[in-house]
Amino acid sequence: MNAAEPVMPRPAATVLLLRDGPDGRLQVFLQRRVKGMAFAGGMTVFPGGGVDASDRAVAWEGPEPAWWAERLGCTADEAAGFVLAAVRETFEECGVLLADGASVDAGVLARARDDVAQRRRVFGDVLTGLGLRVRADLLHPWARWITPIVQPRRYDTAFFTAIVPPGQEADAQTTEAVEATWWTPAAALTAFRDGEIGLMRPTRTILTDIAAFPDAASLHAAAPTGAISSILPMVVEGLPDVLLPGDEGYDLHVASGHAPAGGHR
Template sequence: MSAGAERPAEPVVARPASTVLLLRDGPDGRLQVFLQRRVTGMAFGGGMTVFPGGGVDRTDLDDPAPWSGPAPRWWADRLGTEPTVAAGFVRAAVRETFEESGVLLASRPDGTPVDQGVLGEARADVVARTRTFGDVLAEAGLVLRADLLRLWARWITPVVQPRRYDTVFFTALVPDGQEADAHTTEAVEASWWSPSDALAAHRDKEIGLMRPTLAILTDIARHPDAASLHAAGPDGPIRPILPMVVGPGPRVLLPGDPGYDPDVAAGVVRTGGAR
């Protein structure tokens, strides 16, 4: 390799994942977001308090289930990816929300809401992967409601981590008549938080937050209610945020921070100068 040339390091490939900020207004009219504290022994984010979500499955990529709302190409243009991949992010967002909270972002083909209890028994089948989420929707005569999701952000796990995710964060208002629950084996507790209360609990070391969750809670805390936050998502393409980890400490730098180097963040190694 010539002097000054660059060669890519070999970080673990980031697995596509989706996370949903479920939103509602609390009894006092203030914005609330649904958070879950993950089981301590989990390989990624164990013990951390997070939004519902998880990895994109193969079935999310090729699921033929009926779809209502912006087409995969529309999402692809905003995510800078292929339509199949973009559709996988959207389907995973709806499926994971259903699996982890019971909230169902689906309806009758004419838009008529459904009782979330309609798929109550099927939820365990989807979690166990004995039936695909698409099959469950089709058998119930329901369509996936992509129009109930709004893009918020996209974060990629730093290259130095042994387990990495390329995670798209969506927002969604809890449909009328539905309730989020804590019936998931991946969390030990789940509840509704105002962003400011969650941030205060983090400062007091009552809960742990990963950097993306901390940054997003900080960002959304300025919104007074669920509707204003949901409407505030970016209309155009979103740029992935790839943190850069530096020592000692370690410290985490974000794009725009002094010392942030996009090449280093991406795992590009610069070889020495002239010899």
């Protein structure tokens, strides 16, 4: 690969895990990643991760891959990867399983989660063994962001919303985060402005967008019903933050590496 060519983004999925707090207000689950991680080390993020090749082989209940493809602007195979990675990563990182089926003992479920996280067994095999089936209808598509072309590690990430199913609790039992807890969007944004946590631009933008929703149900119901346009931020030398589509000076040709950025420096 030519040194000037951008790294191809790896497909990934992220979930805005939602609930209503004790006061009835919307809360979202956020994790502060381990500082030494290669991507977003030390940042506070929504749970998620890269798509595994095995993800696409898992069957589910709910809208078919073609439905998701239409909304995420990708192929059905890519859409299946996004959806199933979202479910798997939520299970691995938070202990919340967006699935339906027979009741499973908590200890058995914990061991299954560890097997998936440690890659001892693939997610589909674990679900089959437990008599469970993914509930893709518990997810709603929200956004799609692509890491800027200048970054050495890039992701093409589909963002989804999901309300924590009754009887389940999100936890912080993951090796990828030093802490995880529930935040109101406004409180997370305030903590960022006060320098208490770090937020990447996609996380910050989404928290800003959802802050006006009063509760989990209203946010989950507000998911886009049409095709979602990918957001590719533009890095400009000398600016403290990236530019997004609609910002003054944003140029998609420059952001995608198809034109020189000299006029924007």
